[in-house]
Amino acid sequence: MKRIVNIICSDKSLYAGSILIGIIIIFSLTGPLLSPYNYSSQNLSEALQSPSISHPLGTDYYGRDVLARIMHGGQITLGIALLATTIAVLTGIIIGLISAFVGGWLDRILMRLVDIMLGFPKLFIILLVIGMGYSSIGLIILFLAIFSWMEIARIVRSEVLVIREQLYIKSAEAIGLRRRRIIFIHILPNVMGTIIVSSVLLISTLILIESSISFLGLGVQPPNASWGTILTEGRIDPIGTWWISVFSGIFIIAAIIGFNLIGDGLRNILDPKFTENT
């Protein structure tokens, strides 16, 4: 644990990103437990109050506390992005490994599938399906994952194709190790740095996509809240009710900056030449 803290502290980007994301996660997870307001409780007599001591981030059109909604929305937005990224990354790793190791016609088919999937206008298809009335958080996660694994698969395939020709892999084959061990102990750890960095950057992309879908009213549905849903509630009068959109927007930007900083930092620390110096 101490070593992890030391490593995080030794890279400025990672340090700043970890602090930012740490604060957002703690805020999202513990906030609703401490807040006197429920994210969905309406109180029309307190509607559209600007920030004050009793409502630090103001209230929305239904008198719901914006702070409570942002804290709850953080759980939804981050949860969707993290789960979709996990599914996409695991799918990408499996398909990339199969493509690189099996090769031949299977490799060609999988890579053409990647080309086709990359050619789809993903936001349009997600909007189309969800707009047909099938909106649910599970479906959003599934769609985000289905349209996000391809970059990871390509990265894994190309990295594995390079690494498997390295002499240290030839040496591992020469000592008689099984193929499974060579893949998981000798090749994959050397690809993990790139995968982790890409995954972290994918999280911020998916936060943005989820917020966009919700902003268009097709994502997380009221009374549930995500940061994108809250953002859209302020668009009726963006100047007069600025606090609704501005604070949720700040959280979206902060989360994206935080994950990008972590991605940059991880790129450094996952290089063994770096970890050795810390």
Next chain:
Amino acid sequence: MQAGTTASKTLLQIQDLRIVYQQKNTFFTADQTVHAVNGVSFSIRQGESFAIVGRSGCGKTSIAMSALGFVKPSAGAISFMGENIWQLNRKDLRQLRPLIQPVFQDYGNSLNPRMTVNKIITEALRTQPNDRTQSDAVIQLLDSVGLDSGIRLRFPHQLSGGQKQRINIARALALNPKLLILDEPVSSQDLSAGVKLIELLNSLKQTYELSYLLISHNLSTVRLLSDRIAIMKDGVFIERGPAETLLQHPSDNYTKELIDASNLTNLSKTEQA
């Protein structure tokens, strides 16, 4: 004269080996066929050192990679201890492989950059039945190649070129091999480090009853390590024989050129030292 030439059992036998590389055409270029090895035959007996010497691109590394099971021959046979390695199934080949170990020319790239020295050698040890603890075995192997046990926790980028080369040798020794394939073992070393490494290889040969297939472009290196030498040019052996005889009485002009080139290289290295 090297010791160990009296052993009679044939370890490696290569018969009429041919290796052809096909380069598929692109939009701008036609198909290309490169004949890297054109009918090479030789054998190595137990305890013997056989060297293949030639300039870059003559096909010597292709022979080594084929003997290791990495490059499939276009024709010919490679037998190790009586088994044709290219007719073995994957499981049998995996069981045979520890007996033929490579020490690659690019010794830095031969070590996994994410593994410590301890882990690199332990990976080899785990494929072997061993009555010692792995930690003791690693220390003993490091000692046998002249390295201090304190080096165990270092990563490859923290090692010098000579240390990396010795780790490669230690890993190979962990498998109790019969044959070491040494690809340009001292090409990147300065003269004094090169001499020390040659002394180490000669000593290990005695201790572990090893045979060597030595690949080099430098005759002065192989002179100190080999019992027999074959001179290779354009995929074929143009001259071969016992090391001392061939070096003192070369019959081919190409061999004479290589001997002259080796003398110049030595002179240059001596001046640098």
